[in-house]
Amino acid sequence: MRALTLAAALVFAGACGDNVTGEQPPPKDAPTPDAAPDAPPPGALGPCLDHPTNLPQPGGQLPCELIPPNAAFAR
Amino acid sequence: MKNLSLAAFAATMLISASASAHISVASGPGFANVSQKITFGITHGCNGADTLKIKVSIPAGVTGVRALYSDFGKPSVEKDASNNVTAVTWQKADADLQAEDIGFYELTIRARLPNAPFSRLQFNVEQTCRTAAGVVEVTHWDQPPGATTGEPAPLVTVVPARQPGWNKYVLPANIAAADVPMYFGDALIAWRGAAAYSSNANTVAQITATPGVTMLGGDLAANDEIWVRY
Missing domain, CATH: 2.60.40.2230 (Uncharacterised protein YcnI-like PF07987, DUF1775)
Structure with missing residues (x-):
């Protein structure tokens, strides 16, 4: 069951990802990766924090908007 | 199922209290x-x-x-x-x-x-x-x-002052389980740790369907940290 949930979460995270297929140069004025503020590594905080969305979750789970910002459990 | 029944009971008690006043x-x-x-x-x-x-x-x-x-x-x-x-x-x-x-x-x-x-x-x-x-x-x-x-x-x-969105409260005193709907019944959802409460039956179903999350049950204790979304 947990494996199914994890798989569903990964599918969901993928669905929310960037749909751009080809590599494109960043806009001229966009900050470089080095200039970005420190952030947790991708995936470390779960799909809700990586890809916040109000869309329904797989399996009728709580939508991200109802998950508190300090959620300590695996999502 | 037991948690759903508890939520339904709490909602009934709220309605009964209002109707008898x-x-x-x-x-x-x-x-x-x-x-x-x-x-x-x-x-x-x-x-x-x-x-x-x-x-x-x-x-x-x-x-x-x-x-x-x-x-x-x-x-x-x-x-x-x-x-x-x-x-x-x-x-x-x-x-x-x-x-x-x-x-x-x-x-x-x-x-x-x-x-x-x-x-x-x-x-x-x-x-x-x-x-x-x-x-x-x-x-x-x-x-x-x-x-x-x-x-x-x-x-x-x-109740404490609130803002739309997430609010964090530290309870000044114990709250009996039966009083949780009274204080948090108009919230979208309330959390203590990985346990959540909502008066909305659809949200209750989502809580029970979410791995790692349980329904908030039992008394709340003084100094408990509660996250509430309005």
Whole structure:
């Protein structure tokens, strides 16, 4: 069951990802990766924090908007 | 399933409490340490007689009381030696008294509630009715919750100030499990750790379907950290 949930979460995270297929140069004025503020590594905080969305979750789970910002459990 | 049944039971208890109240607070929960309107709903008169007069006693800690004019006309107030309002009375002109009990009345004050979130504040009310034949009847709505005699006093549920979105509270005292709906029933969801509560049946279903999350059950303890989304 947990494996199914994890798989569903990964599918969901993928669905929310960037749909751009080809590599494109960043806009001229966009900050470089080095200039970005420190952030947790991708995936470390779960799909809700990586890809916040109000869309329904797989399996009728709580939508991200109802998950508190300090959620300590695996999502 | 057990959790769903508990939520349904709690919701039923809330509805039952509202339905059985005769004089109640119609303005909903009050916010701690904030000036706001508090409205009392007068559901009915006394044994068929219309309501002539309502006197609301102001509990200690409620300050800055101002009474709104109403269908009963001008309010009058009583004050203590420190000039604090201790009671507000609204009384109809004799000509406005109905021959029978057909009215629903709302009477409002504006006041600052004490800084005592997650508590209930009792407002004792004296209701005076008079029949067309001139028979006067007085009812005292002054009993605390759980009393088995007399009439229940209207209660203001005092909650902390809130903002749309996430709010973090640290409980100043224990909250019994049965009182959780009273304080968090109008929230989208409330969390303690990985346990969540909602009065909404659809959200309850989502809580139970989410791995790692349990329904919030049992008493809440002083110093518990609660995240609430409104």
